[in-house]
Amino acid sequence: MSASSSSLGVPARVSTRALGARRFRPGDAVALSVVTLLAITSLMPLYWMVITAIQEPTLVVKLPPEWLPKNPSMANFAELLSRPLLGRWTLNSIVVAVTVTAAQLFVAALAGYAFAKKDFAGRNLLFWLYVGSMMIPGQVTLIPRYILMSKVGFINTYYGLILPSISAPFGVFLMKQFMQTLPGEIIDAGRIDGASEFGIFRLLVAPLAKPALAVLGIFTFVGEWNDFLWPLVITNSSEMRTLQVGLAMLQEEVPMAFGLLMAGATYAAIPITVVFLMFQRYFLKGLTVGALKG
Numbered sequence: 034m035s036a037s038s039s040s041l042g043v044p045a046r047v048s049t050r051a052l053g054a055r056r057f058r059p060g061d062a063v064a065l066s067v068v069t070l071l072a073i074t075s076l077m078p079l080y081w082m083v084i085t086a087i088q089e090p091t092l093v094v095k096l097p098p099e100w101l102p103k104n105p106s107m108a109n110f111a112e113l114l115s116r117p118l119l120g121r122w123t124l125n126s127i128v129v130a131v132t133v134t135a136a137q138l139f140v141a142a143l144a145g146y147a148f149a150k151k152d153f154a155g156r157n158l159l160f161w162l163y164v165g166s167m168m169i170p171g172q173v174t175l176i177p178r179y180i181l182m183s184k185v186g187f188i189n190t191y192y193g194l195i196l197p198s199i200s201a202p203f204g205v206f207l208m209k210q211f212m213q214t215l216p217g218e219i220i221d222a223g224r225i226d227g228a229s230e231f232g233i234f235r236l237l238v239a240p241l242a243k244p245a246l247a248v249l250g251i252f253t254f255v256g257e258w259n260d261f262l263w264p265l266v267i268t269n270s271s272e273m274r275t276l277q278v279g280l281a282m283l284q285e286e287v288p289m290a291f292g293l294l295m296a297g298a299t300y301a302a303i304p305i306t307v308v309f310l311m312f313q314r315y316f317l318k319g320l321t322v323g324a325l326k327g
Contacts, residue, residue, distance in 0.1 A: 085295040109296035122279035130257040145208025211245035
């Protein structure tokens with residue numbers, strides 16, 4: 034190495050190859066092979082679901098199965114789309130998932146901001162009591178929630194489907210952890226400029242919290258779209274069923290129509306697959322949101 038290299042703080046014995054890209058080693062090939070095998074294994078149920086959906090109904094139970102259908106058929110999808118309530122079930126799921134996601138983002142962001150940047154008596158105790166409720170299984174609160182919804186007349190309504198899911202401890206925890214990393218000087222500058230507390234939140238805090246809001250929004254939408262137990266309990270008419278519950282009802286109508294059921298599962302998986310492909314980078318950010326401070 035030349036003297037100019039040493040003057041830059043690089044030891045003379047360090048080669049330029051060591052400063053370049055990391056070389057591919059034999060161990061990397063083994064790791065890559067294992068990861069590839071695990072990825073293929075995890076995708077097999079999804080692949081089999083799609084393959085079963087596009088097979089002719091008479092070939093679904095064929096042994097040995099056809100991994101590559103010779104004559105793909107859309108008969109199962111045609112029968113599914115002919116169901117008169119499919120559109121209503123889809124609309125119900127969209128209304129519930131979008132409304133709960135928007136409301137939960139608003140509530141969790143405000144609560145997270147208060148817990149992270151406001152100093153009030155009992156803040157830490159209240160926060161950990163609220164977050165600690167995540168350890169209570171949802172099945173334990175199922176009956177009390179149903180009784181409460183029954184007393185206020187929200188059985189078999191959108192209110193009953195939406196309201197119990199608006200306030201979620203996980204969302205408050207996520208937003209609080211992220212907002213703790215935001216510099217307090219920005220909030221102080223907003224107060225000096227005469228902004229109200231909600232103005233500070235809307236103009237300064239919320240724009241900086243977009244990564245955490247995106248992560249929470251994706252998790253909430255996917256969770257509400259796939260929710261089955263609560264919509265099953267709170268609704269008692271076919272018109273108010275969500276898509277997941279409605280598709281499960283098909284199994285009672287046509288018990289052995291595996292191709293139809295797989296077509297329904299494929300149809301229900303399309304929205305969350307699109308959401309994942311569009312925002313997959315935010316799923317990775319969700320692993321580290323709020324993990325770093327300073």
